[in-house]
Amino acid sequence: QVQLVESGGGLVKPGGSLRLSCAASGFTFSDYYMSWMRQAPGKGLECVSYISSSGSYTNYADSVKGRFTISRDNAKNSLYLQMNSLRAEDTAVYYCARSLGSYLRLNYWGQGTLVTVSS
Amino acid sequence: QSALTQPASVSGSPGQSITISCTGTSSDVGGYNYVSWYQQHPGEAPKLVIYDVSNRPSGVSNRFSGSKSGNTASLTISGLQAEDEADYYCSSHTSSNSVIFGGGTKLTVL
Numbered sequence: 001q002v003q004l005v006e007s008g009g010g011l012v013k014p015g016g017s018l019r020l021s022c023a024a025s026g027f028t029f030s031d032y033y034m035s036w037m038r039q040a041p042g043k044g045l046e047c048v049s050y051i052s053s054s055g056s057y058t059n060y061a062d063s064v065k066g067r068f069t070i071s072r073d074n075a076k077n078s079l080y081l082q083m084n085s086l087r088a089e090d091t092a093v094y095y096c097a098r099s100l101g102s103y104l105r106l107n108y109w110g111q112g113t114l115v116t117v118s119s
Numbered sequence: 120q121s122a123l124t125q126p127a128s129v130s131g132s133p134g135q136s137i138t139i140s141c142t143g144t145s146s147d148v149g150g151y152n153y154v155s156w157y158q159q160h161p162g163e164a165p166k167l168v169i170y171d172v173s174n175r176p177s178g179v180s181n182r183f184s185g186s187k188s189g190n191t192a193s194l195t196i197s198g199l200q201a202e203d204e205a206d207y208y209c210s211s212h213t214s215s216n217s218v219i220f221g222g223g224t225k226l227t228v229l
Contacts, residue, residue: 037165044208044220044221044222044223045157045165045208045210045220045223046220047210047217047219047220050217059216061217100167103153103212103218104155104212104217104218105153105155105170106155106157106165107167107170107176109166111164112164
């Protein structure tokens with residue numbers, strides 16, 4: 001069965017960096033667009049970034065452009081999100097999600113990893 | 120780009136039907152048939168219940184249905200059950216090749 005397991009979250013000071021990872025299993029990872037979504041405490045969902053199946057195309061929310069970098073390693077069935085220059089407003093649960101095709105219809109989600117940016 | 124507009128809350132009694140609206144613009148909901156709906160129970164990850172306006176993923180109850188007219192999409196849940204109580208989010212593909220979400224609707228089953 002499809003499994004997505006995020007890791008790498010935690011407490012970081014403003015201006016700091018974190019790298020999130022998502023380990024995928026149960027499907028042919030290299031066939032699917034993948035994404036990072038986030039949800040601030042008590043708030044709605046936001047698309048942070050997504051990447052094409054080959055990794056050749058990436059897209060970022062304006063709020064993270066220039067600070068976050070999405071990448072993938074199809075040989076390792078893994079998705080990553082490098083987060084730099086973190087701000088308090090980046091505090092959220094970050095979900096790794098698999099898309100149905102190239103338009104983001106997210107039919108599998110991980111359990112999420114909490115990122116807290118605070119001094 | 121502003122979030123899609125959803126009512127903050129809706130409610131219904133068991134067995135009734137409810138409809139949640141999701142209003143956007145011609146640059147998102149009105150311009151593409153890539154509207155999705157997600158159900159989220161407290162403490163859990165979202166679950167896809169409708170995609171491409173009206174398609175149900177395998178395993179999702181046929182009590183869930185979707186439609187779209189102009190810039191507004193709708194999710195209808197018929198035969199309400201207690202387990203339907205959750206937050207519901209719509210999303211749409213956008214002209215900037217991204218996805219935008221609604222603010223979420225809390226469904227209460229009375």
